[in-house]
Amino acid sequence: MKLKLRVLSCAAFGFFTAVSWQGATFAAEPGDAQAQIKRGQYLVGFGGCNDCHTPKVFTPQGPQPDASRLLSGHPSGAALPEFPAGIIGPDKWGAVTNNDLTAWFGPWGVSFTKNLTPDKKTGLGGWTADNFIKTMRTGKHLGDGRDILPPMPWSSLNVLSDDDLKAIFAYLQSVKPIENEVPQPIPPRM
Ligand code: HEC
Numbered sequence: 599m600k601l602k603l604r605v606l607s608c609a610a611f612g613f614f615t616a617v618s619w620q621g622a623t624f625a626a627e628p629g630d631a632q633a634q635i636k637r638g639q640y641l642v643g644f645g646g647c648n649d650c651h652t653p654k655v656f657t658p659q660g661p662q663p664d665a666s667r668l669l670s671g672h673p674s675g676a677a678l679p680e681f682p683a684g685i686i687g688p689d690k691w692g693a694v695t696n697n698d699l700t701a702w703f704g705p706w707g708v709s710f711t712k713n714l715t716p717d718k719k720t721g722l723g724g725w726t727a728d729n730f731i732k733t734m735r736t737g738k739h740l741g742d743g744r745d746i747l748p749p750m751p752w753s754s755l756n757v758l759s760d761d762d763l764k765a766i767f768a769y770l771q772s773v774k775p776i777e778n779e780v781p782q783p784i785p786p787r788m
Contacts, residue, residue: 631768638769641762642669645755651711654698661698670721670776671713672700678708693749702749708784709747717775722767730767731760747783 651669654661693704700711713721732741734755
């Protein structure tokens with residue numbers, strides 16, 4: 599009888615340790631994911647991604663990132679100011695930008711900052727971390743598409759480790775998805 603009780607209590611102990619062990623691993627995962635997103639947010643802040651990829655609101659202190667359109671890229675349908683002829687060249691200006699830094703005019707034509715939110719249709723909703731890493735490592739869309747145009751600083755992101763790039767991607771996937779179809783670049787005028 600005594601022996602039986604001991605066996606039972608051992609079994610019970612085993613059961614409880616298994617449960618609490620499982621509980622511990624389950625609890626660790628969301629915490630790790632949160633830490634990864636926080637690290638990504640920190641790197642995105644340092645990397646100045648909002649300067650170019652977030653439309654601005656105009657305040658007495660100058661243009662500030664519009665928190666309601668965070669990282670959604672050049673606003674679809676926004677009117678572009680006229681491009682002054684003959685101001686870009688080796689002994690002239692290198693590039694001109696619109697007033698919220700989402701459209702850039704230079705020797706490469708006009709580039710528009712992409713929608714980095716996880717919207718499936720118009721943002722990075724369909725991308726994987728691997729797509730993002732390949733793009734930043736090669737400077738080509740998805741690793742084998744067209745060259746990414748200036749002033750996207752992909753070669754500065756290329757020095758980051760895979761873990762840091764994964765953290766940036768995890769943060770980008772955690773922001774509010776915003777539907778905003780960014781126009782295709784305009785080729786240079788010959
Ligand atoms: C100085 C402005 C500028 C900054 C800063 C900037 N970007 Fe960009 N980014 C651009 C422009 C312009 C494009 C569009 C380039 C093109 O169409 O080829 C772009 C494109 C991208 C793309 C899309 C590439 C593709 O293949 O579709 C990703 C992803 C991206 N940027 C991520 C980031 C991240 C993350 C940061 C911050 C670490 C960042 N960008 C900072 C200007 C910038």
